[in-house]
Amino acid sequence: DSGVTQTPKHLITATGQRVTLRCSPRSGDLSVYWYQQSLDQGLQFLIQYYNGEERAKGNILERFSAQQFPDLHSELNLSSLELGDSALYFCASSPQGVPRETQYFGPGTRLLVL
Amino acid sequence: AQTVTQSQPEMSVQEAETVTLSCTYDTSESDYYLFWYKQPPSRQMILVIRQEAYKQQNATENRFSVNFQKAAKSFSLKISDSQLGDAAMYFCAFTQGGSEKLVFGKGTKLTVNP
Numbered sequence: 001d002s003g004v005t006q007t008p009k010h011l012i013t014a015t016g017q018r019v020t021l022r023c024s025p026r027s028g029d030l031s032v033y034w035y036q037q038s039l040d041q042g043l044q045f046l047i048q049y050y051n052g053e054e055r056a057k058g059n060i061l062e063r064f065s066a067q068q069f070p071d072l073h074s075e076l077n078l079s080s081l082e083l084g085d086s087a088l089y090f091c092a093s094s095p096q097g098v099p100r101e102t103q104y105f106g107p108g109t110r111l112l113v114l
Numbered sequence: 115a116q117t118v119t120q121s122q123p124e125m126s127v128q129e130a131e132t133v134t135l136s137c138t139y140d141t142s143e144s145d146y147y148l149f150w151y152k153q154p155p156s157r158q159m160i161l162v163i164r165q166e167a168y169k170q171q172n173a174t175e176n177r178f179s180v181n182f183q184k185a186a187k188s189f190s191l192k193i194s195d196s197q198l199g200d201a202a203m204y205f206c207a208f209t210q211g212g213s214e215k216l217v218f219g220k221g222t223k224l225t226v227n228p
Contacts, residue, residue, distance in 0.1 A: 035216070
């Protein structure tokens, strides 16, 4: 158990819908990362937050957005969902959000868009 | 561009034997950090081992060790005394100074035969 929690574990929805994925980092970690794992794209970095502020952005679609709240939990919002958004979405956390730190991953949320 | 290449999509090993998984990476930075993550059928991403590029000594964690060849930009993972529980996808990844995101390879699926 990494100490990072993600809810829900599974999500099934229809095209065009909007969903919210939630992540709670390890106790004491200020930085949260979101990654997407799909069969065709592999594991890809989406976005990073540090202490409530966006720090880095990767291959995140405009239909996707995220935020980190004062209690440090983070939410990833996916809207106007398409079939291709079906993937496993991971949240990871680290203490200060710098390259030398290990990122610890949550169990992931499996999203299926029908 | 930062890339990670895992040239072996699949590997197999007999229980109690030793196996080596290959990884090469491309970066122009001198400050970077290398990781091996394991993803068992549960889909959880679990850190196996990490290596700081500035350290010449190869990292070791119990039955897991790396062969870090900085000049060749190679970072292979050796698993000794393989166990059935080692069966998983193994991902090589790195972060580098100025970029906190993890860049992943496409993974190697390891099968352990009894």
